[in-house]
Amino acid sequence: MLKGYLRPDGRKGIRNVIAVAYLVECAHHVARQIVTKSGDSEVHLIGFPGCYPNDYAFKVMSAVTTHPNVGGVLLISLGCESFNRERLKAAIEASGRPCETLVIQQSGGTLSTIQKGLEAVARLQAVAAQTPVVEMAVSELVIGTICGGSDGTSGITANPAVGRAFDWFGAQGAACVFEETGELVGCETIMASRAVTPELGAELEACVQKAEAYYTVMGFGSFAPGNAEGGLTTQEEKSMGAYSKSGSAPICGILKPGDLPPTGGLYLLDVVPDGEPRFGFPNISDNAEIVELIACGAHVTLFTTGRGSVVGSAISPVIKVCANPDTYRKLSEDMDIDAGKIMEGRATLDEVGQEIIDSVLAVAGGTPTKSEAMGHQEFILTYKAFDPLGPACLPLRRA
Amino acid sequence: MSLPSPLILLHPDDNVAVCRAAIAAGSTVTVGGETLPVTEAIEVGHKVAVRDLKAGDKIFKYGAPIGSMTKDTPKGGHVHMHNMKSDYISSHTREASGGTHA
Numbered sequence: 001m002l003k004g005y006l007r008p009d010g011r012k013g014i015r016n017v018i019a020v021a022y023l024v025e026c027a028h029h030v031a032r033q034i035v036t037k038s039g040d041s042e043v044h045l046i047g048f049p050g051c052y053p054n055d056y057a058f059k060v061m062s063a064v065t066t067h068p069n070v071g072g073v074l075l076i077s078l079g080c081e082s083f084n085r086e087r088l089k090a091a092i093e094a095s096g097r098p099c100e101t102l103v104i105q106q107s108g109g110t111l112s113t114i115q116k117g118l119e120a121v122a123r124l125q126a127v128a129a130q131t132p133v134v135e136m137a138v139s140e141l142v143i144g145t146i147c148g149g150s151d152g153t154s155g156i157t158a159n160p161a162v163g164r165a166f167d168w169f170g171a172q173g174a175a176c177v178f179e180e181t182g183e184l185v186g187c188e189t190i191m192a193s194r195a196v197t198p199e200l201g202a203e204l205e206a207c208v209q210k211a212e213a214y215y216t217v218m219g220f221g222s223f224a225p226g227n228a229e230g231g232l233t234t235q236e237e238k239s240m241g242a243y244s245k246s247g248s249a250p251i252c253g254i255l256k257p258g259d260l261p262p263t264g265g266l267y268l269l270d271v272v273p274d275g276e277p278r279f280g281f282p283n284i285s286d287n288a289e290i291v292e293l294i295a296c297g298a299h300v301t302l303f304t305t306g307r308g309s310v311v312g313s314a315i316s317p318v319i320k321v322c323a324n325p326d327t328y329r330k331l332s333e334d335m336d337i338d339a340g341k342i343m344e345g346r347a348t349l350d351e352v353g354q355e356i357i358d359s360v361l362a363v364a365g366g367t368p369t370k371s372e373a374m375g376h377q378e379f380i381l382t383y384k385a386f387d388p389l390g391p392a393c394l395p396l397r398r399a
Numbered sequence: 400m401s402l403p404s405p406l407i408l409l410h411p412d413d414n415v416a417v418c419r420a421a422i423a424a425g426s427t428v429t430v431g432g433e434t435l436p437v438t439e440a441i442e443v444g445h446k447v448a449v450r451d452l453k454a455g456d457k458i459f460k461y462g463a464p465i466g467s468m469t470k471d472t473p474k475g476g477h478v479h480m481h482n483m484k485s486d487y488i489s490s491h492t493r494e495a496s497g498g499t500h501a
Contacts, residue, residue: 152417152444155461156407185487186465212487221485231418231444233478234485237465306444326443343419343443345403 002364004136005071008096012136013068014299014364015042017315018124020074020117021065022047023088024081030110031076034117043121044314046379053082056273056384059258061088063295066095069315071128073097074120076113079105098127139173139264141364144293144301144316145245146179148286151230151306151324155241157352158304158323158339163247164353165302165360166266170249175261177296178246179269179289181211182222182282186236187243191268194251199392203254204268211272211282218281226307230324245304254393256386257292263396269296279383287311287378290318300363302356310334312371314379319359319369321352336370406430406447410462415446415478417460422447428475435475446478458483 004012020043022031028047035045046064048057065073065088073092077085085101092099100120107113145162147154166176184191188208195201215221221235232238252265261267271292272282283289290301290313298316303309306323308331322328325340332338337355341347363369406416408431416430422441427434433449441447446460456468458478470482 152446153419156409156417156419186463190463221487228480231442231446231479233446233480233483234466235487236463236485237460240461240463240465324443 002136002138002361003133004140005068005131006134007068007131009066011068011297012134012140013070014136014366015069015315015317016071016128016131017069018043018072018074018121018128019046019065019070019315020044020076020121021061023075023077023083023085024051025049026051026078026081027076027104030104030113030117033114034074034076034121037114037118038121040125041375044377044379046314048083048381050383051081053084054383054385056257056386057381058084058088060291060295060381062091063258064291064315065092066097067294067297067315069299070097071131072124073099074117074124075099075101076117077101077103079103098124100124137173138169138361141169141174141299141360142177142261142297143169143174143360144177144179144269144290144296144298145304146286146289146293146301147183147242147245147304148309148311149224149305149307150227150232150238150241152232153230153340153343154304154306154323155244156323157342157349158306158321159241160244161339161342161349161352161356162245162302162304162321164349165356166245166247167249168353168357169360170247170264170266173264175264175267175297176247177255177261177267177269177293177298179271179293180222180242180283181207181268181270181272182215183242184208184239185212185215185221186239191243191246191251196250196252197392197395200251200253200395203390203392204251207254207268207270207272210274214272214277214282217277222283230306252396254389255296256389257384258295259389260297262394265396269293273384274387275385278385282384284382285380287313287380288382291379291381300360302360304339308334310371310376311378312369312374312376314377317363317369317372318376319356319363320371321356334370404428404430406435408449409460412462413459414448414450414452414456415458415460416449418443418445418447433474437475439477441477448472448474448476448478450474452478
């Protein structure tokens with residue numbers, strides 16, 4: 001049995017973070033100074049840079065500031081931006097969390113707001129420290145997965161090993177979320193055959209078709225130069241490897257960023273915007289997807305990499321699973337798990353799958369990941385537009 | 400006992416194998432019962448033709464189609480961007496990131 005921080009809404013967290021959130025780029029420096037000067041690695045910087053309103057950004061900011069790993073929130077506003085700070089504060093307080101707001105234009109400027117922010121963080125920490133710690137079942141975990149810097153080894157080692165771990169966690173009743181429909185182009189038919197209902201299967205296929213159309217307008221697939229240097233030639237080849245992260249369980253539903261999985265089991269997170277392409281690339285970099293997984297409640301994210309990534313995340317820890325044995329040797333200080341040994345015949349997929357399971361349980365129990373220990377707390381949120389989920393997307397409801 | 404092959408055939412229907420340990424140019428490698436003359440150096444993660452391939456042939460890896468050949472390539476040849484393409488959406492390299500798509 002794990003231990004979790006019990007939030008007033010009944011959800012449980014594996015961390016007890018104070019989030020300092022800037023609500024426009026103009027407030028970013030002040031917010032960052034508050035985080036840095038707090039000198040506490042459990043005070044995390046998040047934010048949205050845009051001055052224009054965006055429903056998606058509001059939904060994601062609401063979801064991450066009320067995430068079970070968060071114990072209190074400080075909002076930093078310049079004052080004239082469009083972001084609805086009163087509505088966000090009301091949502092955070094409705095979740096039972098302490099929240100304070102500082103408006104720079106009303107707080108005396110940069111230095112004064114930083115000073116007031118440090119005092120606010122101390123008050124929020126005092127409240128968060130009172131959070132009850134209770135028993136938490138594995139079934140209460142939400143686990144995300146993403147791949148970044150994929151190469152020709154990813155689909156043979158790290159991704160199917162994560163799939164093994166997903167099968168185990170799903171069988172325990174945990175919610176497992178895979179994503180990036182642009183990296184499932186070419187897999188839509190086999191994926192649809194795993195849906196719990198035919199209607200959901202049709203929705204899964206439609207998600208991937210939407211992604212293909214969107215990326216075609218962008219002019220590039222979800223395929224970076226490093227993918228090709230690592231031996232991957234086509235989008236569908238990369239997709240087949242990425243798809244194996246989902247394991248073999250039935251697919252229970254589709255989520256969009258900010259939707260919580262209603263039951264345990266396996267979910268696809270649809271990260272590609274709806275409607276005409278408007279705001280550019282769906283996910284400008286890996287952390288944009290990690291933020292969306294966290295917005296869906298992910299307590300921890302399994303990040304598979306072949307070429308080698310070093311990122312972590314604000315709010316929820318990232319476990320790096322390295323697919324390529326050469327990359328592991330080059331970047332071992334950043335990698336939590338060496339799946340490349342499968343390539344060299346030094347371990348089986350099942351053995352590495354078990355290592356991933358053990359790592360998730362240890363991290364959920366408080367052990368820091370490599371990126372967490374080194375202070376990685378990346379966070380990026382950009383503009384998007386989504387329609388609400390269709391009726392066929394979540395056929396299962398919690399009893 | 401022979402050393403394990405530096406190539407893996409992921410599925411019996413596949414017409415390419417994946418390199419799991421670097422192969423030197425001019426090596427002869429056996430995988431899936433086929434003996435392949437590998438003329439150029441192959442890095443980990445890259446693909447090698449396990450039979451003679453013609454332009455237009457579908458390429459199978461994991462037992463699934465991952466694109467088509469654009470040029471004829473003999474058994475043992477490197478299969479990558481220079482002789483193969485997506486059947487869905489074009490791939491891009493770093494060269495494409497500078498000029499027209501800046």
